[in-house]
Amino acid sequence: MTRSWSRRTFLRTTGVTALALGLTSGPLLTGRAAAADEFGDLRAKWRTLILGAGFSPTAEPFRTKLAELGTRAAGLQSTMAPATGSLWPDAVWTDPEPDTDQESFGFSAKMNENFSRLRTMAEAYCQQGTGLTGNASLAADIVAGLDHMYARIYNENQTRYGNWWSWQIGAPQALLETCVLMYDRLSATQIANHCRAVDHFVPDSAVGTYTGTSTGANRVDLCRVLALRGVVGGNSAKIALARNALSPVFPYVTSGDGLYADGSFVQHGTIPYTGSYGAVMLGGLGMLFALLAGSSWAVTDPNRQIVLDAVENAWAPFLYNGLVMDNVSGRGMSRGISATDPEQIQADDHLRGHGILSSIVLLGQGASATENARWRGLVKGWMQRDYYSPPLSNPSLGLVSLARLKAVADDTSVTAIAEPTGHRLFSSMARATHRRPGWAASISMANKRISYYETGNGENLRGWHTGSGMLYWWGDTYANGQYSDAFWPTVDPYRLPGTTTSRKTLADGAGGDWGAAKPDVNWVGGATDGTRAAIGQYLRGLQSTLMAKKSWFCLDDSIVCLGAGITCTDGTAVESVVENRNLGPSGAHAFTVNGTVKSVSHPWSETLTGATWAHIGGMGGYVFPGGASVEALREERTGRWSDINRSMSTTALTRRYLTLWTDHGTNPSDATYAYVLMPGANTTQTAARAADSGWVQILANTDDQQGVRLPSLGFTGVNFWFGGTVGALTASAPCCVMITEKSDGTAVICVSDPMRMQSSLSLTWNRAVASVTSRPSTVTGATTGSSLNLTFGDLSGTAGATQRITVRLG
Incomplete structure (x- = not known):
């Protein structure tokens, strides 16, 4: 049992899953009577917030949920057996001499679980x-259980x-909410005891x-x-x-935990956590804003x-058709099926x-009417489009969240x-999202400020390479279950899509707990105009000699991916x-290379020599400019959730995969790759793109620079490593x-300092420019004519943010 299990068990019935009706307090009184x-x-x-209102207990899905709650509670009541070190025999909270810190954490989590059961x-x-x-x-049994917990x-x-979280957050939240629900059955002495604890x-x-x-x-x-505590x-x-x-909590931060101006959210100092801890913060603030609204203690800080x-x-x-992307959920992505309740799905991206x-x-x-209306529209859209995992059928969603979401769905x-x-x-957490009609993608990187990955409490033991340039992508009506359907326990953790890795064997939890391992690199980030982007990562392998330069150019219907300077002396393949691609249990997806349909049997392997394009049926296409040798x-x-998370199920799961990779050999020196990802493309579109040799011009793909030009888009993107x-x-x-030339005779030039180290920078574009129409204060000089010369001042304090300049072309 772990801190994280306790947290998510708790959140299924509180915090993130409670219904607020915006209730206000009653008529104002005076003195002690008013306070009481x-x-x-x-x-x-708070009772309304955690129990909900406005739903019929005889209507579905509430009738079934309520019956299940009753059955669960009856089972807990029948098995409750107060003893010196437990309230239930399967949830013992003490051991005189725990052998390890992990055991101690487990015992404190069991203590927390007892309170959760009472709740x-x-x-x-x-x-x-x-x-x-x-x-x-x-x-009577609930009250007796509370007394036992207090006494023992x-x-x-x-x-x-053990774990501080169990004592300061998990247990007291469950205890106090139980006190709110049972308030009329508790004596003043009992209330005082629990408050004192x-x-x-x-x-x-x-x-x-x-x-x-x-x-x-x-x-x-x-x-x-x-x-x-104050309310009770x-x-x-x-x-x-x-x-x-x-x-x-409210102001933007520039380091450490919290929200950043660029939209990043970091917890544990170095972990992108929008989808897990960030969700806890969002739900917790919503609960507290709703609780205190209209009271003497309303939250009025303008920074809210x-x-x-x-x-x-x-x-x-990071929300796409109902799911939240795994690359901002830390070790939470390793939570699948509970070991203690095999029918209970703990979490997935949906x-x-x-x-x-x-x-x-x-x-x-608690927001403005305009914000509230827009957010409800966004939520309704996400719900309607989640064909893979309809929210109102979510087995782990609490009654109150179901009621809240159903109210939005039914609101005409x-x-x-x-x-x-x-x-x-999101430069501050080394993440990027690219969203186009019909698909979305996201890139995960790591640098001196952001860890390779997070493990801890025996969770996410093999997430080693998720920060090594992993490229996730989803379709609107396909592939939404790509990372939901037992992907993490069954995928080869050395072959995550988009990554460059050494096959050097790594131990479970390699690098240390709580994001201890971070690469000693600065150049990670990019520039964007809000529609397209140029992104780069100077990659150093986890516990490896691997070095590489990786670039992604995110475009209208595709992403151009380059790699260069790939060097390693691990003595293993790179x-x-x-x-x-996770093809699901059946794996019946056609695979076509250069017009030839390949075998659909498992296992099957082939070196695709001279491949110019490939296509996975129902997924998308891949183009290899100039041809490539691809494995x-x-x-x-077959894998088990317990392989990557010790608290999860040991049941074996099997999924079928189709993997494509460039084999750089053992101990490569200055190796390269180039390919174009086309999500949702069919075979005709993929073949046509491969045949159009002038569509993408690779300007550079070396250890010094990587860049591309796409004449049809007026796009140029270059990562200058040196x-x-x-x-x-x-x-x-x-x-x-990154430069985009537009049909109206203007161009947008986007420049950034991903290293956050440049005290000055000069940039020349050998293109006729008539005038500079807008520029940020970081541009200290600009000359136009047969070429454009821009001089930048100190960029080290810009946090890697894009500096946008617009010009009129000559």
Whole structure:
């Protein structure tokens, strides 16, 4: 049992999955009576937030969900057996001498699980239609269970052990919510006991400074504990402290945990976490905003607007047709099927995404009418397009989230909004998203500030290469289950799509827990005009001598992928993976190369010599400019969720894959590759692109520079790893340049300093330019005429952001 299991167990019934109705407090009173009444209002409001309202307990899917809740609670009641070290015999929370830190973490998680079970029983007692609604015997057992927990483990005399999260967030949240639900069955002494225990483990000092474990999503969770402690115990100072302690979460950060101006969200210092911890923060803030609205403790900090803006600036770019992209979910992507409940799917990209949709609806109730209406339209669109995993059939979505999402789906005044198109570059967390009509893609990288991957608590043990240039992509009506359908436990972790890797064997958890391993590189990032982009990664392998330069040029219907300077002395093979498609259990997808249909049997392998194009039926096409030798492999792969996450199921799963890669051989020196990814293209389109030799001009593909020109698009993109001249562009120092020439006689020049180190930069474009029509303050000089010469001042403080210049061509 782990911290993360406890967190997601808890979130299925709270936080991210609760319904807020925007209730306001009752008539104002005065003095002590007013305070008592207001605490009662807040308890009532929190009950509504966690139980929901506005749905019929006899209508589906609620009737079935409520019955399941009742069955689960009855099972817990029947097996509860208070003992010295447990409340349930299968959830023992203590061991006199744990052998390892992992065991100690497990015992603290078991303590937390006991509180979570009591909360489940309390919900069954309070909800309609569970078969246990208002059951006196159940109520008595819940209260007795709380007393047992106080007497035996969670009290003011206990010293915490294992995982801090269990003691300061998981357990107190479940405990306090149970107290809210059972408030009328608890005596003043019992309430005081539980509040005293919470005060012991979560003192005011827990939010005294914005550091360590008290930042970002964790800070919001701690504030939630303090606010509920104040509500349950009638302590206005605690509620005020919780509200005030939220303020450090709101402003943009420039390092460490939190939201960045470019839309990045980081937790644990170096991990892109929009889809997991970010979801917790979003849901927690929505709950607290709703709870405190209209009360004496309403959140009025004007910086709260930053969080509201982040719905579309930070979260929406990583949501696609109901799913949230795995590359911003940290170790959460390794959570599949529970070992303790094999029928319970813990999470996948769709299930996590649905929780975020629910949180966006909740947060909208505290936003402007315009924002709320637009967000509801976005949510409705995401729901309607999620054919792979319809949100209202989500097995892990709580009653309250189901009610909230169903209300949006049934609201005829809400018009579904289509998926937006465009490019977003998140330099502060080394991620990019590229969205086009019919498909979306995302790139994962790593640098000095962002880890290769995150492992910890025995999770995500083989995510080693997810930051080595992994290129994810999804279609609108196809391939939405690509990473949902047992991909992570069955895929070859050395052959993730888009990556360049050494086949050197790595140990589970290689590099260390909590994102300890980061490559010693600066040049990672790119430039974008919001529609297209040039992106580059200076790659150093994890625990490897591998070095490479990787570039992606994100265009209208495709992504041009280049690799150069690929060098390694590990004594093992080095590969650049063009694709690794999860074909599902059947694997019946046609594979065509240069017009010839290949075998559909598993296993099958072939070296595709002289390949100019390839196509996977129902997926997309791949073009190899000038021809290439590509390895192809169809194979069945069997794995277990427990292979990558020790708390998950040991049941064997088999999926079929089609993998394409360039084999650079053993100990390559200065190897290269080039290919074009065309999501959704058919064989005719792929073959036509391959036949059009002038469509893409590779200007450079070396260890010094990589660049392409596409005359039909007026596009030029160059990654200057060391400065120099490429085509018509000359740069004095490392930088990224992207130019789009438009049919109206103008051009947009996008420049960035991915290294965040250039104190000056000069750029020459050997193209006639009549005038500069707009430029940022970082451009200190510009001369036009037969060529354009731009001089930049200090770019080191721009955080790798794109500097956009527009010109009128000569």
